[in-house]
Amino acid sequence: MARSRNVQSRSRARRGDTDRSARLIYSGTAATLVAAALIVTLGVYLTRFRPPRAHVATIDGRTIAAAEVVRRGAYMALFEGRATGVEALARDTVALMIDEAILRARGPALGGEVTATDVERELYRQLGLVPPPEIAATPTPTPRADATPAPAPAPTPDPAFGATSVAPTPSITPTPREAFASGYRRLLQRFGLSRAEFEEIVRAQLLRRRLEAHFRESTGTRGPQVQLSRLRVNDFALAEVIRQQLRDGADFAKLQAEHAVERDEKARELAWQPPALLADPVQEAVRGLQQGEISEVVKQGINFDIFRVSGLENDREYDDATRRRLVDQQVRQWLDLERERVDLREDLSGGEQRWITEQILERAEELRSRAVAGR
Numbered sequence: 001m002a003r004s005r006n007v008q009s010r011s012r013a014r015r016g017d018t019d020r021s022a023r024l025i026y027s028g029t030a031a032t033l034v035a036a037a038l039i040v041t042l043g044v045y046l047t048r049f050r051p052p053r054a055h056v057a058t059i060d061g062r063t064i065a066a067a068e069v070v071r072r073g074a075y076m077a078l079f080e081g082r083a084t085g086v087e088a089l090a091r092d093t094v095a096l097m098i099d100e101a102i103l104r105a106r107g108p109a110l111g112g113e114v115t116a117t118d119v120e121r122e123l124y125r126q127l128g129l130v131p132p133p134e135i136a137a138t139p140t141p142t143p144r145a146d147a148t149p150a151p152a153p154a155p156t157p158d159p160a161f162g163a164t165s166v167a168p169t170p171s172i173t174p175t176p177r178e179a180f181a182s183g184y185r186r187l188l189q190r191f192g193l194s195r196a197e198f199e200e201i202v203r204a205q206l207l208r209r210r211l212e213a214h215f216r217e218s219t220g221t222r223g224p225q226v227q228l229s230r231l232r233v234n235d236f237a238l239a240e241v242i243r244q245q246l247r248d249g250a251d252f253a254k255l256q257a258e259h260a261v262e263r264d265e266k267a268r269e270l271a272w273q274p275p276a277l278l279a280d281p282v283q284e285a286v287r288g289l290q291q292g293e294i295s296e297v298v299k300q301g302i303n304f305d306i307f308r309v310s311g312l313e314n315d316r317e318y319d320d321a322t323r324r325r326l327v328d329q330q331v332r333q334w335l336d337l338e339r340e341r342v343d344l345r346e347d348l349s350g351g352e353q354r355w356i357t358e359q360i361l362e363r364a365e366e367l368r369s370r371a372v373a374g375r
Contacts, residue, residue: 054066054349054352055347056069056094056346056347056348056352056356057094057097057098057344057345057346057347057348058343058344058345058347059098059101059102059105059342059343059344059345060101060105060342060343060344061343062101064094064097064098064101066352066355066356068097068197069090069093069094069097069356069360070356070359070360070363071192071193071197071363072093072096072097072197072201073089073090073093073356073360073363073364074192074360074363074364074367075191075192075193075201076092076093076096077089077360077364078364078367078368079191082096086357086361087357089356089357089360089361090348090352090353090354090356090357090360091348091353093356093360094346094348098339098344098346099204099335100200100201100204101204101342102335102338102339102342103204103207103208103211103335104200104203104204104207105342106338106341106342107204107207107208107210107211108143108207109143110143110210110211110214110334111143111207111210111211111213111214112143112210114203114206114207117135118206119199119202119203119206120135121135121136122202122205122206123180123184123199123202124180126187126202127180127183127184127187129176129179129180129183130176131176132176132177190367190370190371191367192363192366192367208331211331211334212327212331215327215330215331215334216323216327218330219318219323219326219327219330221317221318221323222315222316222317222318223274223315223316223318224274224275224313224314224315224316225272225273225274225275225311225312225313225316225318225322226272226273226274226275226278226286226309226311226312226313227269227270227271227272227273227309227310227311227312228269228270228282228286228307228308228309228310229252229253229256229268229269229270229307229308229310230260230262230268230269230270230305230306230307231252231255231256231259231260231268231305231306231307231308232260232261232262232268232303232304232305232306233259233260233261233303233304234261234302234303234304235304236297236299236304238259238304239297239304239305239306240297242255242259242306243294243296243297243306246294246306246308247294252294252308256268261303269310272311272313272316272319272322273322273325274318274322274326275287276326276329277322277325277326277329279300281298281299281300282295282298282300282305282307285298285307286307286309289309290309290312291309291310291311291312292308292309293308293309294306294307294308295307295308295309
């Protein structure tokens with residue numbers, strides 16, 4: 001009997017151990033499943049939920065979210081013709097949005113306030129419609145009293161503007177207001193933007209044009225310009241030897257034909273341009289040189305350049321392209337100066353940059369497909 005009781009006791013102990021092991025296994029499995037679910041949920045949040053709401057920049061208290069960058073980037077890529085590579089798409093879009101925010105906040109100091117009527121007039125123009133008389137007049141903008149004299153881009157080309165027309169029904173001719181409302185609605189659908197987003201873009205464009213006009217006037221039509229001949233090689237030691245030969249009286253054109261890596265003769269002759277438009281290293285190298293003189297060797301990327309001053313004039317008329325470049329340069333300088341004066345914080349992480357780029361490309365393709373389908 002005692003032996004039987006011992007056997008039963010050991011059996012119950014083994015069953016207890018087995019039950020405890022089973023409970024531990026079940027508990028461990030449940031914990032693993034819960035952890036896996038949390039990881040999946042966190043992954044969904046990090047890849048789908050959080051990125052659109054992530055703040056990638058803040059300017060004067062106004063935040064720019066990743067989803068806004070996606071919409072602006074798709075519009076920029078499809079309809080504005082701005083040159084940017086895929087790898088820089090997110091960064092360039094954020095930079096553009098910051099520039100536009102600066103234009104809206106600081107541009108009126110030089111270009112005057114942009115009113116709702118100004119925006120509406122511009123929208124009529126972009127739709128190819130004649131505005132009603134009450135908004136047709138264009139008043140002269142008055143700069144704000146806090147205008148900051150400082151050195152500010154050509155009107156952004158919008159190839160899609162004017163391409164969208166509103167066809168009236170055969171039996172009823174819509175009023176200008178009806179045509180505007182219908183055309184504007186279709187335009188926003190095509191661009192994939194809300195009315196507020198698009199009108200912010202238009203407001204920045206108008207201010208940009210006014211600043212261009214301001215700087216175009218101050219730039220004038222004439223100024224100092226220089227014409228350079230370039231001898232480019234890709235070996236520094238060779239460049240130094242050539243420069244010494246030139247200093248000893250060798251013929252520049254002959255050495256250029258013999259050694260220059262640029263086989264196209266036109267590429268070796270730089271057009272007339274103001275010194276201010278030259279790249280900084282080139283500008284520094286030719287500063288103070290007289291006609292016919294030779295520069296030091298200038299490293300540019302993998303190349304080594306020697307420049308000869310082929311022409312020098314203190315008061316030469318600008319061609320249209322040169323004047324546009326001078327104005328663009330002053331716009332950029334103005335924007336850079338104002339960027340330092342605003343409360344700006346950028347926080348575009350690598351993960352957010354990748355997400356934004358992928359979403360811009362997907363959205364642009366969606367908008368393109370929608371346009372082809374006529375929706």
